[in-house]
Amino acid sequence: MSSSTYKRASVFQAVKIAPEATPGTAPASGYKKLTALGFSPTINPTIKSFRPAGSKYTTVTALNREDSTWALDGLPTYTEIVYPLSSVLTEALVTAAGGTTSAAAGSRVMGADGTHWFFKPSAVDADAPVSFTAYKGSIGGAERASFMRVGDLTITMNRNDTSLSGSAMARALEADQHMPGNEVQQISVNATGVTYTLTYAGQTTAAIAYNATAAVVLAALEALSNIPTGGLRVTQTAAASPVFTYTVEFGGSLGETNVAEMTVTDSTTGGTGVTISTVTAGAAVSAIGLVPILPTAICIYAFATAQTDISATTNETSTYKLTDVMEAVLTISGRYGPYYSLDCAVSGFSTMVETPPTMTLTLKMLADSVGLGYLTQLRNGGTVYFRIKAVGATISSVEEYEFTIDFAGKISASSALADSDGVYAVSWTFDAVPTLTGGGPLEIAVVNNVTAL
Secondary structure, three states: OOOOOOOOOHHHOEEEEEEOOOOOOOOOOOOEEEOOEEEEEEEEEEEEEEOOOOOOOOOEEEEEEEEEEEEEEEOOEOOOOHHHHHHHOOOOEEEOOOOOEOOOOOOOEOOOOOEEEEEOOOOOOOOOOOOEEEEEEEOOEEEEEEEEEEEEEEEEEEOOOEEEEEEEEEEOOEOOOOOOOOOEEEEEEEOOEEEEEEEEOOEEOOOEEOOOOHHHHHHHHHOOOOOOOOOEEEEEEEEEOOEEEEEEEEOHHHOOOOOOOOEEEEEEEOOOEEEEEEEEOOOOOOEOOOOEOOHHHEEEEEEOOOOOOOOOOOOOOOOOEEOOEEEEEEEEEOOEEEEOOOOOOOOOOOEEEEOOOEEEEEEEEEOOOOOHHHHHHHHHOOEEEEEEEEEEEEOOOOOEEEEEEEEEEEEEEEOOOEEEOOEEEEEEEEEEOOOOOOOOOEEEEEEEOOOOO
16 A cells, blocks of 8 residues: 555554563464554654764764553443553453352352452562553554553543543554454565456456556555455565565455455566465454443442452441542552663563552542541541442343452542532542552452453
């Protein structure tokens, strides 16, 4: 596809990711389409410029290192949220449906419907975060980055909206990639004269010159009524006479499909002729069913002591429920830093290391006796234990979708007392402290119908 013919429209830029078995090694399969979360890449070069004495201008630049960052945004759902959580926290302890108990679940009995994901980052031991390979693009072109980890995540919950934002770091962008699932075929021409034709699914092109440009090959194929305009990308990978090689990617309505292999009628001369081969067979890339976490489904509880387990629901009662919280914001940042070494075999950073994270929960509350009651914890340095819980629709027949956060925190900041939607409000920010029953500062449980990343 020639950039002068088709432009990369932003509306078609999709995201597909897969977990890596080995960090930094892109998996060949297992990709999923994200449709409630978005990632937008930025190229991050570190360049040294040199201006010698006696010169007004730079004479040389050197690329010392390069990586990429991926801005994350979207709508929290019970289904896709396990992807960023697996990266910013740690690999989940997963228990499948089936009525069995699990060490990960504590006292909880698994139901027949849901998969249970338990995220329990350690306060003292190394965590095991998941790294991903991410693609973003369309038939007009795509980029890929490996060793992607979400290091910053913010979940905002209020009655107007629930939203998710953050950022991930990854190795350098690899350009001119084919989107996972799209079929890729190769046309190899070894000739010095005359023409050939291509046949796709029963329709044949006009004659194509042996040394045609990629744009000419694309135009010939798109002239067929069974190939939609904008459904192919043709790139020329070799053009040194007598060898001309073209890569054809099928996208759009032909994407993620095992399409028919093209055939050729060869009238070329002066070489070994024209051959067609399938480089990558097309295959469907599934999207995760979306079940949004709605503001109307969220309850917040506050306790003076840690709960026995994130699965214990005994104290989820009106006695402990906070009824005048206007907004809750969970922020996790600074989880990882890149490690660079002098190793010619490694492009970009060698690995990521854990760094001391910032983990806070900010609550905007009515400035009444409850909201201002946290002056006691402010003054005595006391710990408050919060549970934020959302329960959605029934998954199949028994269990419901669920998203639960247990957080232990001490007050680190407060806001001005001011108007918020017509009422007098105050905000408290709590720094995470490692005093939950399991020894950590934060635990998250998700129940959904997603069996694996």
